[in-house]
Amino acid sequence: MPLASTNPERLQIGIVGGGQLAAMLVAAGKHESDFWVLDPDPGCPAALAGGQHVPGSPTDRDAIATLSEYASVVTLDLENVAVAGLEDLAAAGVRVIPGPVLLERMTDKLEQKRLLQSLDIPTAPFVATDGREPFDSPWGYPVVQKAARGGYDGRGVFVLHSEGDMDDRLRTDGFLEQYIERRMEVSVMVAAGEGGEVRSYAPVEMVFRETGNILDYLIAPARIENDIAEAAVALANRTIRALGNPGLYGIEMFLTPDNILLVNEISPRAHNSGHYTMEACTYSQFDQQRRIIAGEALLPTTQETPAVMFNLLGLDGWQGDTVIEADDSLEGAADVFIHTYGKTTCNPGRKMGHVTVTADTVDSAITRAMTVREQVHIRGSNPL
Known part of the structure; x- marks a missing residue:
């Protein structure tokens, strides 16, 4: 078992789940806070990033409760968790962000739809x-x-x-x-602080793989009219204010051919569609998340440069130990940021990393990203 922190001046943060989202939060906040990561794998990405490993499954109520020994505030890396364990933490005086009552409704997608309906939030x-x-x-x-x-x-x-x-x-x-015919799928990242403070990033345009329904790449900012972008931010803010819980949220929306916005799904955590913020914005979604957890004032959400982010998924036809293949020309490139998640095994379609490309214009970022995505791959070591 890990040793309890001996530095009472540093905030002790627990994370349920040790995947890549937890790893990026640890990397963003480890100079100000200590992190305790509940995960069955001692070599999980968040532990590799500097978090203290706490053995246990996110779906094990008793394991989640052990985080009270280390942390004064707890958040989550994934939604498939034992919410009863989070309720136990709250009862023991540990702050849970977002709160367990909301998480119970968020992690059940049917209950989430019913909640949106009850709040008069437009949805399919x-x-x-x-x-x-x-x-x-x-x-x-x-x-x-x-x-x-x-x-x-x-x-x-x-x-x-x-x-x-x-x-x-x-x-x-x-x-x-x-089934909703759509002009585009967009996402808005929203940071909600204590006392109702809300800050949103600009809407991004999401493109999904035809097979697997997984995010392929995103374009930031979305190629939509200003009034639609403003409407998307307003809808995202209204939705999160209605939930009434501090936290970081990814709000996915459908934009119909008639320019109607419908909330598709809310993720009560950092989100794949917010990864671009690490390079393209003054402060990233993970910077915001740490401040929310700490109860500090939120940061500006200014985007400084257009960007395209694409996921690095395990190549089809391979499995086994992780093999990373990248063109030598990408080393040291000032406009290409390759993030690998430290996963030691790779299967087809597994999310192994992501790449963000920045440029002076959206069109230039798209062109550059489409070239770069042919130059970097992650696969397993053995052919299937």
Whole structure:
């Protein structure tokens, strides 16, 4: 077990889950705070970044409760957690950000949709369903099926294009959602501090892989009209103020061909769509997250340069020990920032890192990023 901190002047922060989001928070805040990372793997990314490893699973209530021995405030790296353990922490006097009551509704995607509906936040029409049995679609086809729990990085979402897809449905509790024709998918990162203070980053444009429904790349800022960008920020701020909990949130939205904005999903944590902020903005989403946890005033969200970020996913056809392949020309490039997450094994489609490219214009950033993405790959060591 780790040793308790001997420096009472430094804030002791617990993180449930030790993945890449936790690692980037540790890297951003380790000069001001100590971090205690609950994860079953002592070699998890957050431990490699400098966090103190606390052995245990994020889905184990008792393991989460042990963070009270080390931390005065706890946040999370992922949503698949034992919320009851967070409730235990709160009962023991540990601050939990966001609060357990909200997290219970956020981590269950059906409850999250119901919450949005109750707050009069525009979202796609939906109906609860039990995927263990065949179902009818109230809207015809295509229709979107979503699992209530366990969905991330494209998992837990299935699009049925016809009744012929019924055999491939998700056999779990969840909901059906009307398929929304969209002009674009956008995301707004929102930092919510104590006392209702809210700061938002500019909307970004998200492009998803056709297979797997995982974010492929994003463009920051989004290529939308100013009034639509302002409307997206206003909707994001209204949504987070209605939730009434300090924290860092990623709000994904659909923008329809008629320029109507619908909230698709809220992530109550740092988000893939906010990674570009580390290079393109004065202060990153992780800088904000640490200040929220510490109860400090929020920072400016100014974007200083256009950027494109793309994910580094494990290449198809390979698995095993992680192999990173990058063109020599990228070494030392002032406009290319390669982040690998320290994961020692790589499977097809696994999120292994990301790359951010900055430029003077959005178009230049897109062109450069499309070139760079052919020059860096991560794969497993063994062919399948």
